[in-house]
Amino acid sequence: MGFKNIIERFSINYAHNTMQKSLYNGLNIDILDKKYVKTPRENTEYMLYAHVPFCHTFCPYCSFHKYHYEQELAKIYFENLREEMRQIKEAGFDFSSLYVGGGTTLINEPELEKTLKLAKDLFSIEDISAESDPNHISPESLSRFDGLIDRLSVGVQSFDNETLKRVGRYEKFGSAEETKRKLEQTLGKIPVISLDLIFNLPNQTKEQLINDINVAKSISPQQITFYPLMKS
Template sequence: MIIVNSKNEGLNLAIFNLLREYFPSRESSRDKDIFVDIDDKLVIKLNIDDKKIILNEKFSINDKTKIKKHILLSLFSNIEIKNDYGVLTGIRPTKLVRKLLLENSIQKTKVILIDDYLISKEKVDELIDIVEVENNMFSKKRSNISLYFHIPFCPSICSYCSFTTYKSDREKMDLYVDNLIKEFSSVDKKVIPSSIYIGGGTPTELDLYNLERLLREINNKFDANCEYTVECGRPDTISNEKLDLLKHYGVNRISINPQTMNDETLKKIGRTHSVDDIIKAYELARKRNFIINMDLIVGLPDEDQDDICNSLSKIIELEPENITVHSLAIKNGSRLFKENKFYSTRDSFDIVKEIMSDNGYYPYYLYRQKRMVDSGENIGFSKKGFECLYNSIIIEEVESILGFGVSASSKILNRNNNKFKQYLNFKDLITYNNRVEEDILNKNILLEEL
């Protein structure tokens, strides 16, 4: 167990998150405790595996980065720090890099990231490259707001999933789409979005009737002549009729997310389709000239490096414009969290990056999550000119996002102080359906910030 004791809760959390990155098995273990005690004079005492360390540097209570740096250096004084991210534990490392680049030269930024944050040189170069790509994307935005619509239905629940999702039910779908349309139709302000994203769950799990009326009402309410993405996700929800609907209403990007191209693994994670189904769904979408993203997860149960490379090879053969590669995150609410079965990702992810580069894909956005295997990362790769604007916007927090539907988040950016005001819709389906009027009222109050 990891126990951090000081009078500053923010500092306690920062140190706890750091130690969890480097000692993930100790987060809940009771037989190998790590104790950190920080007194009023900021003398830090660490006790790990009967090894006692005392840090008596001159710290400021607000300088969490410096405190974390010295803790890491003391723990790894004689061995290499095996984490490219050094003291960073947040989900948006590129956001820090963007901020530093606004204030410093590229060279000075590199020095700060390596010396103060202990980030590896290779990772620093990668992060800076991604920020430069994103800055080019952001310079072409047509507005300062994007739209997100959440569809919480799936054919089955995957073992790694902890999102708000429900198995399909026509009656539930009818009522939910009624309320979703009511919610976004009640937005007071005129909105011209820079991007639209319909996610889930699996939006194409909606039947044709509900899918069409959702798409039709979005087009009636908003100017949808922009980057417009729908997560088709599961190939077992894709049909000619649904793809034709998407095309008719202006959708120009879709995701088909196999996660693996191994039939045995698909069964283990709770998928109800085969690799052959993935390929057939892809071919249907390709005929309609959608820009296509495909997802792969590194670290799934019982998959080794050969399995991962085989999956990536099969996906690359299809030539989607985007490929997003995720390190498996062991999420609290997932079945996989209880089973505790996963494969180490460190070496595999390095090979994935080499393969992507060799095949003309380059990284354009990146984020991290808690409890990622081997302190990993999620990286979106793209062919030149096919980057997904919404993916970068939501990670970098460079503009407002209006979220509609159960558990959807809205974040309105005040450009005077560059801070967000946030509103989170009700998290479960029953409450959302019963109290959608409250979400509508609170969202319009939030929109006054615009």
């Protein structure tokens, strides 16, 4: 095993252990026992945001709030999330749209499905947006969200294999060619598929960026979004 691989494995193990410690010390999974105290303003339209702070693996450029996934803890977290929705409803809030971010939002499909259905039952939600990575976009996985998720944002980041390897996504999510095939199979399963790409990646060339644009356009998703990589 080369020195680079040893360092990489050490870094991954360190990150995993640190996140596990943070998970048990910092994630409050007690069912909410206090009433929601905020009240809605008159003549104000609100959008509801729900956060799913779990991932199987961590991307080195991501600074979003997250923990390593454990099924039982995630189930309790989703139960808390639904209880908080009920309390917000009782406080008089209503919402026209819901955005689910993460983390990996589709990491526990049954719990997410129950949460989205409850949100639509409680509130006047007309559209729901969610995020995903390439590992959770199979037609079978998305079929259960028919009529629930209106827009799915898929974090592809790049269609260049060398770039994917540099940012730690090649082994996690597969090659650019595999991701392209997955995306093509996904079209039509959700009303709007948004393909997300990052520019300003390490050592990324102009030619690689243009190739990313061309490959993304060839898939013909309903939306393509570019984000700059920013240090955090």
